[in-house]
Amino acid sequence: MPEQLTGAQALIRSLEHEGVEIIFGMPGGAILQAYDPIIESPIRHVLARHEQGAGHMASGYAHATGRVGVAMVTSGPAATNLLTALQDAYMDSVPMVAITGQVATTSIGNDAFQEAHTWGMSMPATKHNTLITSAEEIPDAVREAFHIASTGRKGPVLIDVPKDVLADTMTWHRPGKVTLPGYRPAVKGHPRQVTAALDLIERSERPVLYIGGGVVAADATGELRAFAERINAPMVTTLMARGAFPDSHPLNLGMPGMHGNYTATTALQRSDLLITIGARFDDRITGDPKHFAREAKVIHIDVDPAEIGKIRFADVPIVGDAKAVLGQLLEEVHGREPAPARQSWFETIESWQTNYPLAYEQDPDGPIQQQYVIEELHRITGGDATIVAGVGQHQMWVSQYWGFEEPRKWINSGGLGTMGYAIPAAIGAKVGTPDELVIAIDGDGCFQMTGTEMITAAVEHIPIKVALMNNESLGMVKQWQHLFYDGRLSQTELSPHTPDFVKFAEACGGVGLRADHPSEVAGVIEEALRINDRPVLIEFRCDPEAMLFPMVPSGGSNDDIAMSREDFMSVEDPA
Amino acid sequence: MKHVIAVLVENKPGVLARVSTMFARRGFNIHSLTVGPTEDPTLSRMTVVVDGPEMEQIVKQLYKLIHIVKVTELEPGTAIEREIMLVRVNADAKRRGEILDAARVSDAKAVDVGANTITFEVTGPPERLADFLQLMATYGIVALAKSGRIALPRDQKSTKKQLRSA
Numbered sequence: 001m002p003e004q005l006t007g008a009q010a011l012i013r014s015l016e017h018e019g020v021e022i023i024f025g026m027p028g029g030a031i032l033q034a035y036d037p038i039i040e041s042p043i044r045h046v047l048a049r050h051e052q053g054a055g056h057m058a059s060g061y062a063h064a065t066g067r068v069g070v071a072m073v074t075s076g077p078a079a080t081n082l083l084t085a086l087q088d089a090y091m092d093s094v095p096m097v098a099i100t101g102q103v104a105t106t107s108i109g110n111d112a113f114q115e116a117h118t119w120g121m122s123m124p125a126t127k128h129n130t131l132i133t134s135a136e137e138i139p140d141a142v143r144e145a146f147h148i149a150s151t152g153r154k155g156p157v158l159i160d161v162p163k164d165v166l167a168d169t170m171t172w173h174r175p176g177k178v179t180l181p182g183y184r185p186a187v188k189g190h191p192r193q194v195t196a197a198l199d200l201i202e203r204s205e206r207p208v209l210y211i212g213g214g215v216v217a218a219d220a221t222g223e224l225r226a227f228a229e230r231i232n233a234p235m236v237t238t239l240m241a242r243g244a245f246p247d248s249h250p251l252n253l254g255m256p257g258m259h260g261n262y263t264a265t266t267a268l269q270r271s272d273l274l275i276t277i278g279a280r281f282d283d284r285i286t287g288d289p290k291h292f293a294r295e296a297k298v299i300h301i302d303v304d305p306a307e308i309g310k311i312r313f314a315d316v317p318i319v320g321d322a323k324a325v326l327g328q329l330l331e332e333v334h335g336r337e338p339a340p341a342r343q344s345w346f347e348t349i350e351s352w353q354t355n356y357p358l359a360y361e362q363d364p365d366g367p368i369q370q371q372y373v374i375e376e377l378h379r380i381t382g383g384d385a386t387i388v389a390g391v392g393q394h395q396m397w398v399s400q401y402w403g404f405e406e407p408r409k410w411i412n413s414g415g416l417g418t419m420g421y422a423i424p425a426a427i428g429a430k431v432g433t434p435d436e437l438v439i440a441i442d443g444d445g446c447f448q449m450t451g452t453e454m455i456t457a458a459v460e461h462i463p464i465k466v467a468l469m470n471n472e473s474l475g476m477v478k479q480w481q482h483l484f485y486d487g488r489l490s491q492t493e494l495s496p497h498t499p500d501f502v503k504f505a506e507a508c509g510g511v512g513l514r515a516d517h518p519s520e521v522a523g524v525i526e527e528a529l530r531i532n533d534r535p536v537l538i539e540f541r542c543d544p545e546a547m548l549f550p551m552v553p554s555g556g557s558n559d560d561i562a563m564s565r566e567d568f569m570s571v572e573d574p575a
Numbered sequence: 576m577k578h579v580i581a582v583l584v585e586n587k588p589g590v591l592a593r594v595s596t597m598f599a600r601r602g603f604n605i606h607s608l609t610v611g612p613t614e615d616p617t618l619s620r621m622t623v624v625v626d627g628p629e630m631e632q633i634v635k636q637l638y639k640l641i642h643i644v645k646v647t648e649l650e651p652g653t654a655i656e657r658e659i660m661l662v663r664v665n666a667d668a669k670r671r672g673e674i675l676d677a678a679r680v681s682d683a684k685a686v687d688v689g690a691n692t693i694t695f696e697v698t699g700p701p702e703r704l705a706d707f708l709q710l711m712a713t714y715g716i717v718a719l720a721k722s723g724r725i726a727l728p729r730d731q732k733s734t735k736k737q738l739r740s741a
Contacts (some may be wrong), residue, residue, distance in 0.1 A: 090585060119589070120592065120596075123592065123596050124596055124600045127641075128641045131588075131589075148641060180641055180642075181585065181644050182584075182585060182640075182641060182642055182643045182644040182645070183640075183641045304639070305635050305638065306632065306635035306638070306639055308637055309631060309632075310632060310635075324672070
């Protein structure tokens with residue numbers, strides 16, 4: 001006899017069939033039914049303290065593991081709380097499935113208790129979404145959601161399930177084959193374009209591989225390395241691609257863009273050929289697109305055809321999966337002449353590296369500079385850690401100063417710039433890769449948004465480390481007020497000692513440590529690394545006046561890169 | 576420059592909202608949009624008339640929507656394009672004969688006659704509707720209702736420019 005299940009049981013079983021090991025979420029009225037079968041399910045549930053946190057946890061999990069992250073929350077306010085995490089994942093192409101409870105089908109549209117139009121609100125914030133109207137649909141809807149989330153350009157998919165659908169009974173059946181006549185993501189690139197790309201590369205004197213997060217998403221880092229070495233081209237890795245190629249590799253110039261290093265930004269600017277893979281000419285990279293890399297022809301490889309030609313014309317467009325296309329390029333380049341030495345290009349690059357390095361000074365008497373903390377963390381851990389950042393100055397400093405060697409060990413909110421991302425995303429990453437050392441490097445502004453997820457980390461035994469860079473301000477915004485508003489500070493200074501972050505960490509069930517002075521930095525890091533049964537937070541009392549450079553003013557030309565505050569003033573005021 | 580795109584979509588709830596939300600979100604201007612059934616009950620056809628230069632992006636962004644099956648830009652002049660409108664015109668007794676004569680020449684059908692107005696139905700290519708409106712403007716247009724455009728390519732083989740085979 002066919003098995004009869006409730007919609008809720010079918011939902012949890014469908015998730016089990018997808019291989020889901022973890023759900024991040026929080027129960028509530030409309031989703032209550034689905035929380036009952038979780039008791040017997042082998043799936044672990046991590047109880048977040050806020051639905052946005054659950055969403056970022058799923059995102060951190062997906063970043064760290066490459067698998068689809070799952071968040072489950074109730075209707076109304078829970079769904080609206082989740083929206084930020086959905087938009088965040090959408091901007092950064094993170095594979096996620098979100099399940100939201102909804103009021104009963106008979107109440108939809110009646111302004112029922114905890115009703116929100118989740119389907120409509122999440123539509124532009126997801127790759128796809130669906131409202132289930134009968135329990136029978138559940139197995140296919142779940143299969144479809146995982147398929148869409150994890151193929152093509154990855155992204156979040158939301159399934160909205162009304163309460164009565166979860167309570168109804170259905171005849172269990174395994175999902176059928178996904179039939180989406182309008183959804184066939186490209187995999188292989190057009191062979192003629194592959195040839196055209198290699199022809200351009202052969203002729204190029206100043207090529208740059210411009211690598212974005214798509215290479216990490218496609219797990220194409222091995223192919224990337226082989227290709228870069230074969231064609232002998234320097235590479236820049238965007239914020240989302242840090243770790244796609246070892247920073248220690250001589251071809252890697254690091255991060256370009258608004259806060260990128262001089263060499264990476266300028267190499268793009270002076271290039272005659274951008275070999276763009278899984279990157280999207282974001283405004284944080286290009287500055288004013290009219291002034292961006294004016295002499296460069298463009299090869300643009302992307303799985304999403306809409307990215308090609310959106311900002312910058314592509315001389316050679318290649319729609320396809322980064323791994324597949326790099327495989328094609330490698331195969332075809334094999335039979336060609338060895339790559340030219342491009343000696344003069346590499347000499348130019350080297351001279352930039354020598355003349356315009358990243359630089360900071362740590363006064364031994366303090367205050368603590370964030371760069372110093374990052375370098376000490378790297379030294380003491382040997383760089384063997386997954387780093388998760390919030391958004392702001394600290395995020396950029398980590399990207400600049402942490403030497404990334406492997407993919408999926410750098411997790412941050414790139415496109416949306418979601419403050420508060422670090423703590424929940426670090427929890428998700430740690431759950432997904434429990435043997436890794438996971439360090440959230442966060443700002444005090446960010447931490448006060450989602451720091452309550454420290455409770456989740458403690459209660460659920462998820463021993464993350466938090467390096468809290470307390471500069472007593474919304475540092476990046478304050479920097480802009482200094483640079484663009486004559487130093488008129490408006491609402492960017494946070495209270496210096498409230499909350500007491502050490503006590504806060506302890507109140508949450510973790511360990512709190514503090515370093516006030518540069519001489520204490522190494523010691524507290526070592527102490528934190530010895531504690532592995534609880535989350536540990538180290539508050540570093542950092543320089544509130546420190547500014548982040550290099551910097552290209554928003555909307556400016558990448559030719560006008562400022563290396564320091566003095567440099568910035570001279571760029572702003574040429575007189 | 577107006578462009579006409581034929582969009583075959585899966586006949587699923589909310590697909591119109593998905594398309595219109597995408598247009599709003601990306602800042603594309605819709606001049607008109609019609610949607611209706613096709614010969615295949617699983618598919619609906621949208622005919623979208625858009626303004627502006629971003630055709631390539633519009634087509635690509637449409638394709639990103641999971642329920643969009645095929646997007647075809649119809650070349651001006653090579654597609655059969657139709658609109659329908661109802662237009663109510665001032666027509667007192669003195670000018671009624673003159674207006675009816677003008678309407679006959681334009682293939683407009685009088686569908687309602689009131690004390691001081693006549694309402695015409697005009698169906699045809701968009702230019703015919705425009706011409707008739709211009710003609711009637713001298714008498715005074717009291718009310719106007721216009722459908723969006725529907726369109727089909729004239730010939731499968733030679734006239735449509737397929738932007739990407741779906």
